[in-house]
Amino acid sequence: MRAGRGYTRLAHAENLFVAGRYRDTQAVTAAAVGRNKRYRKELPVDVSxxxxxxxxxxxxxxxxxxxxxxxxAMYGTLSSAFGKDVPRVLAADVERGDMYVLVGREELARHIYEETERHARAAGRADLAAIARVRAAWLFQQTGDVGFARQALEKIAADPIPTPRSAGSPPPSSSPPSIAGPASGRAPTH
Incomplete structure (x- = not known):
């Protein structure tokens, strides 16, 4: 991945996307992935x-x-490079859970959220553990298990407030997960 060149192509892909040329955007992005995936060990963040x-x-x-x-592949690239207990990988795991919700694999998403919470707690990242817990509770609501959702949210509310990240620690990823839920455009229902 030559410095600057990959980002120039992604800027071109973004311009195509904004113009509504989604198939052209896909071709440019797929070509960039094809050219650069061999650098996943040397440049794991860029390739991810x-x-x-x-x-x-x-x-x-x-x-x-x-x-x-x-x-x-995004998650695998990051977890191979950094392990499972670093903030960037924990955030990528939340993204992976979100993706499984969007493609209709709710039980796998729930498992990922639970594992992410466990890894985040082990890493001392109560903030990321809380995000994973809220997502799991939200998933109960989305799948119609309102009683389980309520119980999960009551347990979350009874926990002490998560401690903030220590000053100077890096953000979880370039696009941290939001509490609103996966990028489906649907916010959790109350």
Whole structure:
């Protein structure tokens, strides 16, 4: 991945996307992934960002299988490089859970959220553990298990407030997960 060149192509892909040329955007992004995935060990963050972009685009145009492959590759690239207990990987795991919700694999998403909470707690990241817990509770609501959702939220409310990240620790990722839920455009229902 030559310095600057990959980002120039992604800027071009973004311009195509804004112009509504989604298939052209997909071609540019897929080509960037194809050219650069061999650098995943040397530049794991940059390559994972390419996979993330490709996964988001696939979600936008309704290609669930490509989305699943790209998000899995994004997570795999980061977890291979950094391990499972670092903030960037924990945030990527939340993204992976979100993707599984969007493609209709709720039980796998629930498992990922629970594992993410466990890893985040082990890493001393109560903030990321709380995000994973809220997502799991939200998923109960989304799947019609209102009673379980209420119980999960009551347990969350009874816990002490998560401690903030220590000063100077890096943010979880370039695009941290929001509490609102996966990028489906649907906020959790109350």
């Amino acid at each position: 960002d390419l996979f993330r972009a490709n996964g988001r685009l696939a979600a936008h145009i309704g290609e669930a299988h490509e989305q699943e492959l790209s998000v899995g």
